[in-house]
Amino acid sequence: MRRPLVRASSGSGWGRLALILSILSLAAAQSSTNTSSVPAVTILLNCGARESKNDAGGRLWEGDEESKFAPAAVANLVSAVASWQDPALPSTVPYMNARIFTAPATYSFAVSPGRYWLRLHFYPANYSQSYQRSDALFTVVSDRYTLLHNFSTSQTADALIQAYLVREFSLNVSSDRLNVTFSPERKSGYAFINGIEVVPMPDMFSTAPLVGTAGTFTISSSTVLQTMNRLNVGGQYIPPTEDSNLSRTWYDDSPYIYGAAYGITNDNGSHNLDYRLIPQYTAPVKVYTTFRSMTSDPKVNVLFNLTWMFYVDANFTYLVRLHFCEWIYPLVNQRVFNIYLNNQTAQGTFDVIGTGAGLGNPVYKDYAIYVPAEKGDSTLFVALQPDTTANPPPQHYDSILNGLELFKLNDSAGNLAGPNPVANIDNQGSDTVVNTPSSSHNSSSKGPVIGAVAGGVAVLGLIIALFCFVRRRRGSSSGGDKPSGWLPLPLYGGNSHTMGSKLSIASGKSGTGSYVSSAPSSFCRHFTFAEIQEATKNFDESRILGVGGFGKVYEGEVDGGTKVAVKRGNPLAEQGIHEFQTEIEMLSKLRHRHLVSLIGYCEENCEMILVYDYMAKGPLRGHIYGNSNLNPLSWKQRLEICIGAARGLHYLHTGAAQTIIHRDVKTTNILLDENLVAKVSDFGLSKTGPTLDHTHVSTVVKGSFGYLDPEYYRRQQLTEKSDVYSFGVVLFEVLCARPAINPSLPREQVSIAEWALHYQRKGMLEEIIDPHLKGKINPESLKKYGEAAEKCLAEQGVDRPAMGDILWNLEFALQLQETAMENKVMDDSTADLIQMSPDYNHVNNLATYAAVDNSTSTSTGGHSLASVDLDDLTPSAVFSQLVNPQGR
Template sequence: MADVLVGSERRVLISGYGYGLPPQPPPPPPAESQLLGRLDQIDLRVRSDLMDRLNLLESRIRQLSSELDLDVGGKAAGHAAHQLVLGTSSSVPPVEDPATCGAQTPPTPSSFTPKDSFLIDCGGTAPLTADGKSYKTDAQANHLLSATDAIRVAADDKADVPSPLYATARVFKEEAVYSFPLTVPGWHFIRLYFFPLKGGDVDLASVTFSVVTDDNVLLHSFTPGDKPVMNEYLVNATENHLALKFQPLSGSAAFVNAIEVVNAPDELVTDSALAVAPLGEITGLVHDAYQVLYRINVGGPAIGPAKDTLGRRWETDAAYVQSKEAVKDVSVPTSTIRFPEGTSRLVAPALVYASAARMADADVGSPNFNLTWKVDVDPSFSYLVRLFFADIVSKATNDLYFDVYIGGRKAVSGLDLSTVAGGELAAPYYKDFVVNSSLLEDGKLSVQVGPMGQDTGRIDALLNGMEVLKMSNSVGSLDGEFGVDGQKADDGSGGRKAVAAVGFAMMFGAFAGLGAMVVKWYKRPQDWERRESFSSWLLPIHTGQSFTGKGSRYGSKSGNTFSSTMGLGRFFSFAEIQAATQNFDEKAIIGVGGFGNVYVGEIDDGTKVAVKRGSAESEQGINEFNTEIQMLSKLRHRHLVSLIGYCDENQEMILVYEYMHNGVFRDHIYGSEGKAPLPWKQRLEICIGAARGLHYLHTGTAQGIIHRDVKTTNILLDDNFVAKVSDFGLSKDGPGMNQLHVSTAVKGSFGYLDPEYFRCQQLTDKSDVYSFGVVLLEALCARPPIDPQLPREQVSLAEWGMQWKRKGLIEKIMDPKLAGTVNPESLAKFAETAEKCLAEFGSDRISMGDVLWNLEYALQLQDANPPEGARQGGDGDDQDGAAAAGGGGAVVPAGGAVPDASTAAAGELFQQLADMQGR
């Protein structure tokens, strides 16, 4: 990799030799070094042109070698091309990549020759070539035009027009129709050029007219103004002809400078895409018409029609990228881009995939922001957004994961380009999204990419290109609310097909479900313990997004296999849950919470799971059951407990999680239930893991998620003691863009609750930070957060711990079992972090990202100079009894178990203050 200075802008150029493959001997130094040396001295346009010529030579060399039956690989061709361009030679041949030796799969076509190609220079009298295209004159295309009164207008001085295409025009005072005979029905580009030339008896800058096809309104009551305009459309012609009608407003006129009607490859538009709100698949896209609003080469130069086999124009992202200082442009030679077998080379040119924008500080820190682009759109329409990706920054596969947001909503979580693009780096991949007006803010559509979170590989994100296409509404219009026949569009028509389909399906499903209920009631089983009550069928719970029968809020059943209709994980039948837990055997109980009991169970081939069964007496009930499912279904992170599935039959509320072999963090702090207390380094690592999970919660979605119940019993440990945050039943979405907090009733757990949240009932992510500060002190001191049996000044761990911190004597209250094992500098940084978490006001507290950074630094300090006791692997003084007053062991009974009486007393004390309950 090499930095190339282009003007005043530094970009990264990555050599195409052996990129993303096992290490190979470097290419011949003379050619490579001289190429980079020359690139340092030329601007971006020249560099782009040079690289294109280089790629063309490379392709030509391969072709010639094939004709001459020579075995010349890709790198050898590239080396020969370098020699031809630079006039250099080398006696050292490049090494052929073993991964590419042997027979190659024939690539998909990289060029496209249209069967229908009508290019008309309206008003032109001589053949015209512009942007690599040859346009016919009016006389040559006259047989296509039906008009009673067509006036030719030409510019007095061609120097006054922005392009030769705008130098002449055809003006119509009555409806004029261009009829194009089509060789192949299907997708066709329509490009219309408008520039109001001066001269004649009509002021073209103020005329008003419409342009329609037989099925679609392209322009309605259009007034061009005094700027050049090129509108591009994509329509699916179903007949063997296409009519283009120019309709002037009464008393006005219509005009056009140039017209293009060119067929496009079928793969350019697929029938389905991912709808962003609500999230799900939408179909029927081939029946829409589209207007191309933006076609952007992110991180790279503008691409003209001559460099795109479909004649498209790509602009730079300079006008749309936000916070430019956070973005770093990168590029590679187009020869680096590898199209997997079956991947279309026509959807976007290789030049788009060969450049990208990535996070500017991805290599030096832990960024928690998103790269953002915003474009102006009409909020009364829906949009097809196509994003282009190619991982040109990673050095190994499965190293880059990031999230994609459209309109502020997470559209893709944990995108792994090397996997979706066929297991290779620098392989093209694109994804289509449908966005409705609900995601548009002040006429702006935003596209964002950002890191998925910690411990998911490289902290980075990238985007190579994007297209934004306006979708026709329910009456086929792309401009205005009326169709060709004058019919008015439905309200919210952007999602018309999906809504109509869902509405019909719901109506049909309701009748079918009612009939099924009646039949099943008469055939109901007599096994009273396992049967489904009639009331549970008759009163299903609605989530606002789906409805299915059989007593399930989320799932549907096909045969013996249950599946979620909302991507919420596996649906378990109640019988499966009973079998997994031995009919809820009390011996299988591994935990008890406010929601209910937690059982260990086995499913399928013996996989261990944790089964949380909601209690009928639980005050938390259905709301938290729904919250837990919906939160965990959209969250995936190494430090968050994974939801496997759920069951909501028989009025049950059951959640099934991955099994965490080492239980809760709290037990390992106190050494309860026969567990040995953890050494300092392991406690630090667990705190770091939990901080990573919380940091992902706070930053991994557009609004962020606030956990609201952070405590040591909600931090679970797997068989390798990796920490995972659990229990999301109280979680809330964070404040929106224009909010500072979420106003909500107080919920949480005693001793961990943010006092500012308690006073003001205003929730922010800093409430989680406060709770985590208590967790840090608990990990350090090995005592519960609240113990009413102690003297008044020691009841609250947070207050008591901060008193000793301010005295500079935090080591006095440290767990005696850690004595002699903690580096003083590590302890000081840890205590300082806890203090910053426990600040009285949320605005004074640090973020979870800062907490994470500080804890990682504390771990580095511990590793750099571990005390003698830590090097010997001991736990310090192995004291079983209580330590002296003031020490952490003073409040932990023999054996390290937490006194149940203390916990109960704390609960009674705080129940008198507020009706709040943790889990």
């Protein structure tokens, strides 16, 4: 895989000359690009509609009924309205009206010569009784280019679990007309279109090195490109309205990351971004201010690549555009890495600063690669790897990427069309990998090609789709072809700006409320949207309790004053349909004192809303750091909270009907009620554990960076010991009062797990504890606590204790602390007590009893020390309870 290029030393004359020439070449190229003329006209056509209307984003679409661009009014030209509105549509405009053709018909747009984005919007639905969605099979041609061929919108939408489809092309128009022709492929069928966008764009493409050869690929005025993917690497979804005048959509890159090596995401804000080397329209600010890099450990970084995987159509050339902006290392030869496409070197010893860019100066690199037809799925891998062969060696073995765009280029016949995807029988929203890593892949099963689309589509719906397709790629036995084009996932509906999908996880079809139909109604209440609005005073911002991966959490009141927490799904948040369904399915079946109770849910008006018990004290994290308005917790309080959380997790692992693995244990997911009783929350990522004849669940890696079990991270094999590892991080976080990951600290302190383990193993843990706890922890209590946390963080899962054992150790640590506190009180009056009672040993026994009696710990399904009747205990009984607690 490695074919490094020899990089000249930055100190040599030749190196300086090469750098100067590179800068001058880049400046000349960008100067040419900056002066590119941009055609002036933008057209938004609402096909099949008579009047002009605004979409949900405020853009005005012209009805084509009497438009000068519409095809001639002939008998085979029909205006129709969809028979039903899928709630996942981002807007009724342009999707509810359609122009239907039973014979070839052409839209002709009067434009100025230049390059344009052409976006075609399709909503596969029944249009009256005459036009069934399955009968739409057609070809789309623009001048001599075939954009879509034998295109089945219904088959594509069903296979990709989409409510609507968008295809984006970049075409150069040399005349004053852009023609787009729709032709049905069979007599009994029809062609249709819901919306057409013609958006002027600058001439953004020129030449690119052809990977695997010594030549270059020229993107001329005759080249047509189809957008396959557009990713904001390390960042979140960017809607079209935030992308200058080009109306592009950028998606989160995490669904495309291959393997467990996710790296670290960063957001620099918009500070000091300077487009001096490239035009500002190249990509939005948010693309360049967020990025994904590797870990802080160079020894780890040299062992793996940052890799993204895409499903593509074979026998086409693809253009890969990589966006870079360095924010951390200001000098040449500090971060140097290799770039690979499909295991071939696209560029060796690449240095962002070496291109002539300074900190905050964005640049991009283009590469072309041909993907031949091979056995199995056609895939395109983009990989970054630290360059360990550079001379002199770089200061940091790391790599970085800010954005990625993938375009398919037309072949020599002017064709861009790929085959229709084949629907998977089991389109489920699970991320479980059915086959083991050693399972053979069916050569005929195909996955999706996913790309950006216009409209307010939730980025995290992409995660659900990709996981479905990974399952199909690994486990499907049905044959078929790969899909071509761009995948918008149905997560919004109507004109609402909130969650809107009604996707059925079981069937892949759309239907109101179907994705929560499995929730037991006897334990989970259904709220109307009107009830939720009343409870939250119409989502008054003053009632916000916090913001999480799913969305905002509001304080609410239901049933005449009962306080609740209302979590409202956010379209741009990190979690979506699958997490919503999982939360309901899990929590509706679980009731435990140390688990947050789910009261109900609401799915009306295209919303995803969950209603929980109100936790007055909020997340544990705010009580140990990050909130100066809260009084610091005592050591005893922290121990009791950790014991409560351990009891909740222990119940999940052993007390439920089937083992449940939480998969996202962290201090923000441990909530406290008014009495500081801990309750584990947020079950959106939870998984049921392995069956008796399996040792693990094979699944893609999910969780929070800094808490992830390294074994799970490497092998993608999930067990309850993964929760134990995360809980070990929580234990050190509670003790040291600092985040699990803090990139601003020196390298050896970035990860609290590594930092605290280092001090624990040296017997110096007291040196890094929360200053508020200095001198207030009994050494034996601290020792027992540290040992428990250390065991949780064992590298191998088999070496970690069960959660019940951790619970026992924490209760022992609490007992040691309370005994020490009681003994300290007793020491102040020892002389008086000795004078009153000649039996000094009796005094010590009383102190032991008092320590047990004052414990506030309770347990569910068993007995802790505090729950045992002291009248039935002798001193030896107390000891036996510590050694072998009842109910464990």
